[in-house]
Amino acid sequence: MQFDLFLAASGVVPGKWPSEQLNDLLTGxxxxxxxxxxxxxxxxxxxxxxxxxxxxxxxxxxxRMALGKIPSAxxxxxxxxxxxxxxxxxxx
Numbered sequence: 001m002q003f004d005l006f007l008a009a010s011g012v013v014p015g016k017w018p019s020e021q022l023n024d025l026l027t028g029x030x031x032x033x034x035x036x037x038x039x040x041x042x043x044x045x046x047x048x049x050x051x052x053x054x055x056x057x058x059x060x061x062x063x064r065m066a067l068g069k070i071p072s073a074x075x076x077x078x079x080x081x082x083x084x085x086x087x088x089x090x091x092x
Contacts, residue, residue, distance in 0.1 A: 018042070028071030047074065051081035055089045 016024075018039065025035045025043050032040060050070060057063045070078050085092070 022046075026071070026074060028073035031073055032077065043074070047077050047081050048085075050078050051085055052092055054078070054082050055085055056092060 021030075021035065021039045022042055024030045025032070025039055026046055035043070054063050054066055057066065067075065067078065
């Protein structure tokens with residue numbers, strides 16, 4: 001019984017591996033605020049990587065098209081990261 005209480009208090013999603021939770025977050029099945037802090041931290045790497053790829057695209061229209069393919073649940077976080085790393089694009 002205590003184990004179940006611990007899981008409920010920790011926010012662990014029963015039956016979901018961390019990689020499944022990450023996938024749910026990155027595909028927009030769950031909102032950013034609904035994900036555990038550890039999963040959001042893990043997702044930050046993928047958000048940075050997506051932003052870096054967008055910044056390195058030479059054509060503005062291609063960047064817009066690629067950004068449009070990102071799930072709307074995490075798109076604002078990718079946009080924010082693009083704004084953060086845009087000044088450093090020549091050193092990426």
